[in-house]
Amino acid sequence: MSGSLDVSNRQVNGVDVVFIRGRMDAHSSTEAGATINGLIEGGSRRIVVNLSGLEYISSSGLRILLSALKQLKKEDGALKLACLQPSVREVFAMAGFDRIFLLYDDEESAVNSFA
Amino acid sequence: MKRYTLQVPADLPNLEIIADFIASSLDQNGIDDRVAYDIRLAVDEICSNIMLYGYRGSKGAIDIDCTVGDQYVQLEIADEGVPFNPLTLPDPDIDADLDHRKIGGLGIFFVKTVMDELEYKFRGGRNVLTMKKRVNAPPSGH
Known part of the structure; x- marks a missing residue:
């Protein structure tokens, strides 16, 4: 749909890991949202989003992640984020999202935190 | 002082063109x-x-005027959509917990x-927002 964002996902030890690369703006974020919502609708309750390839996020990207987090909490699941680049982490901090999301420095720690 | 201008249709896929224009x-x-990241974020929002x-579903354009001076980068963004003073x-309450967290208003809060400096004018049927960012000052406090 958009050339500026790639989304893929795989399973590691029963945890769905979503990899988002590129930029999450008001256009491209919808693709990432569709993937995450698809997983939740398919029954996934343990999701890690690896953001190591994400170079830019706007409030639209945050909206997608917040909505997934709220949805999973309702279903007794959890969404955790790994590998935020410094510029993306600053946007999280500006929004106060660093206090409502669990952030991990690497994907393995995020996945293992579900064990 | 250098000036760069861009006019694009107000369609979401063009956000990437705008981001590339600002970055370059x-x-x-x-x-x-x-500093460039902050400016890209503000323009994108x-x-x-x-x-x-x-534009509420109707077609229209966005005009962006970017002036790079010694002390400031100034962006003027104009549209002919419904009058809206951001x-x-x-x-938003950025200290609210997850259950009370609302997403509305976050984009303008980032800006x-x-x-x-921000200035809004409704002029000649157009929304015109002028934003300034100092480029030779210490980083702003966020």
Whole structure:
């Protein structure tokens, strides 16, 4: 749909890991949202989003992640984020999202935190 | 002082064209990456708002005027959508917990946070937002 964002996902030890690369703006974020919502609708309750390839996020990207987090909490699941680049982490901090999301420095720690 | 202009249809896929335009205008003038990121964020948030809400489904354009001076980068963003003064929007409660967290208003809050000066005018049937960011000052406090 958009050339500026790639989304893929795989399973590691029963945890769905979503990899988002590129930029999450008001256009491209919808693709990432569709993937995450698809997983939740398919029954996934343990999701890690690896953001190591994400170079830019706007409030639209945050909206997608917040909505997934709220949805999973309702279903007794959890969404955790790994590998935020410094510029993306600053946007999280500006929004106060660093206090409502669990952030991990690497994907393995995020996945293992579900064990 | 250098000036760069861009006019694009107010369609969401054009956000990437706008981001590239801002990045290259700032890069050509050696603007620091961190400052450039803040400016890209502010322009992206304003243009997203215009695309999503300003034209309410009708076709229209966004005009962006980027002036890079010694002390300031100034952006003027104009559209002919419904009159909307983003400076009147209340700030979101960024300390709210997850259950009480609302996403509305976050984009404009980012704009107010990262830019140093904002001015809104409704002029000749157009919304015109002028934003300034200091480029030779210490980083702003966020």
